[in-house]
Amino acid sequence: MLDPALLRKDLAVVVSRLAARGFAFPLDQFNGLEARRKSVQTDTENLQAQRNALAKQIGALKSRGEDASAVLAESQSIPGKLKALELELAEIQSQLSDMLMAIPNLPHESVPQGVDSEGNIEVRRWVPLPDASGDPQRLAFEPLDHVTLGEKIGLDFDTAAKLSGARFSFMRGPVARLHRALAQFMLDLQTGAHGYTECYTPYIVNASTLMGTGQLPKFKNDMFWVTRGGDEPSVDEQGNVVAREEQYLISTSEITLTSFVRDTIVPPADLPLRMTAHTPCFRSEAGSGGRDTRGLIRQHQFDKVEMVQIVAPETSYQALEDMAGHAEKVLQLLGLPYRVMLLCTGDMGFGATKTYDLEVWLPAQNTWREISSVSNCESFQARRMQARTRTPAGKTEFVHTLNGSGLAVGRALVAVLENFQQADGSIVIPEVLRPYMGGLSVLQAG
Known part of the structure; x- marks a missing residue:
């Protein structure tokens, strides 16, 4: 399997090297999955930041003796949302893995180009x-x-x-x-x-x-x-x-x-x-x-x-x-x-x-x-x-x-x-x- 980090760093080079061995890289599929992955990870990071901010807000309200129930209710909805994003990310990663499993290895630079x-x-x-x-x-x-x-x-x-x-x-x-x-x-x-x-x-x-x-x-x-x-x-x-x-x-x-x-x-x-x-x-x-x-x-x-x-x-x-x-x-x-x-x-x-x-x-x-x-x-x-x-x-x-x-x-x-x-x-x-x-x-x- 190819290194996913290499695909994200030098995708054009990977596509070109695979083309040399007659393999058409599924560019649209990969880009679509990558866009979804990044979106889910961004949403996850935003929710985690929101969770941390709400936790601080709850602490501050309680320290002042104020009612924190509304903020607490909002924070309690976040774990469910994070779990849903976790499952979605796992599904995206599984699809990426299945795609990569069908992609051949990259030819070494010393290998001559040819069709057969x-x-x-x-x-x-x-x-x-x-x-x-x-x-x-x-x-x-x-x-x-x-x-x-x-x-x-x-x-x-x-x-x-x-x-x-x-x-x-x-x-x-x-x-x-x-x-x-x-x-x-x-x-x-x-x-x-x-x-x-x-x-x-x-x-x-x-x-x-x-x-x-x-x-x-x-x-x-x-x-x-x-x-x-x-x-x-x-x-x-x-x-x-x-x-x-x-x-x-x-x-x-x-x-x-x-x-x-x-x-x-x-x-x-x-x-x-x-x-x-x-x-x-x-x-x-x-x-x-x-x-x-x-x-x-x-x-x-x-x-x-x-x-x-x-x-x-x-x-x-x-x-x-x-x-x-x-x-x-x-x-x-x-x-x-x-x-x-x-x-x-x-x-x-x-x-x-x-x-x-x-x-x-x-x-x-x-x-x-x-x-x-x-x-x-x-x-x-x-x-x-x-x-x-x-x-x-x-x-x-x-x-x-x-x-x-x-x-x-x-x-x-x-x-x-x-x-x-x-x-x-x-x-x-x-x-x-x-x-x-x-x-x-x-x-x-x-």
């Missing part, structure tokens, strides 16, 4: 064996896609469709083991080399958690949600009927890891917090518009090893660079060609102020595809979550939150299958994964 992915800028690339143009060398044979390769080692979309419908996968045997090996390797790297603490988090969260990290209210239709306990009313231990609360399957463990600091004041000595988790992720609108309907690229259920950092504000942009490097290291050790893209204003996520996407090379598609997104959200999520720390002077301030994939496991599996395929359909296992595969070096098709 065409405006993104390549920052760097890493290609073990580049051709003359800097792209990965083409395979010496016509590459197969990961679906064809995977079917020969246990990747089964037909069974998944029978069990759950479209955009699910069922893995067994060698490909399931390779999928698990990738996740374990990523966790070991992030915890052992990069200082992240491994976490196990819930896969189901309540709505208030999603409000804190920004998935709600905007992205409700992108999620799976459930009502616990079916249609029967819930009853507590005292026999009272409890109102049902919708719960949601997480779309990323960014949600649970970041929310670790919700409603807390983190001691400065504990910062930075670095956390990682391997979880399944659930997205109901994956592949909207018919994109990526084939294979593992865009699924309703997929796995990620997520990275989250909670840091002091002055360190967050260095932390962003570090986190991008932590994700890159996974790809380098796997030997997968990739490039780093700085996203433009029109292509960033709702809560991000600056984002790097890592795109891995897929030979069968002859193109780069996103495999990780690393973002700095500054205080946007922290303000929604009320997550703070203390300055050296002892004052509280909002922490900065960062998140990134380290990596998306299914997409890493796609990249390994396609980049390390052999002409006979077998798959060479990257060296760093072999200890997790019982020493196997090649997966034979069959």
Whole structure:
């Protein structure tokens, strides 16, 4: 959530920066609510002043032995008026909060302006064996896609469709083991080399958690949600009927890891917090518009090893660079060609102020595809979550939150299958994964 004080101080700047990311700020609505807020606060201050003046007048009348009943009657009407103004102000503040919850973060000044992915800028690339143009060398044979390769080692979309419908996968045997090996390797790297603490988090969260990290209210239709306990009313231990609360399957463990600091004041000595988790992720609108309907690229259920950092504000942009490097290291050790893209204003996520996407090379598609997104959200999520720390002077301030994939496991599996395929359909296992595969070096098709 944006800082309300910033809106009141530099509204024109905020409107301009949001326009750069294609968002039209609801100026009339905001100005109308602000005018009402100021009016109510003015009326409140006037009534409080009147109450104080009447109290003095009553005291003076009584000290002189005069009748104060008329003035007392007038003063006794003020508390009711103040309570009504208090309720009106609370309603206005609630409407302002609801409006702010739907407004995206401001782009950092270093983010290029653009409408969509065409405006993104390549920052760097890493290609073990580049051709003359800097792209990965083409395979010496016509590459197969990961679906064809995977079917020969246990990747089964037909069974998944029978069990759950479209955009699910069922893995067994060698490909399931390779999928698990990738996740374990990523966790070991992030915890052992990069200082992240491994976490196990819930896969189901309540709505208030999603409000804190920004998935709600905007992205409700992108999620799976459930009502616990079916249609029967819930009853507590005292026999009272409890109102049902919708719960949601997480779309990323960014949600649970970041929310670790919700409603807390983190001691400065504990910062930075670095956390990682391997979880399944659930997205109901994956592949909207018919994109990526084939294979593992865009699924309703997929796995990620997520990275989250909670840091002091002055360190967050260095932390962003570090986190991008932590994700890159996974790809380098796997030997997968990739490039780093700085996203433009029109292509960033709702809560991000600056984002790097890592795109891995897929030979069968002859193109780069996103495999990780690393973002700095500054205080946007922290303000929604009320997550703070203390300055050296002892004052509280909002922490900065960062998140990134380290990596998306299914997409890493796609990249390994396609980049390390052999002409006979077998798959060479990257060296760093072999200890997790019982020493196997090649997966034979069959």
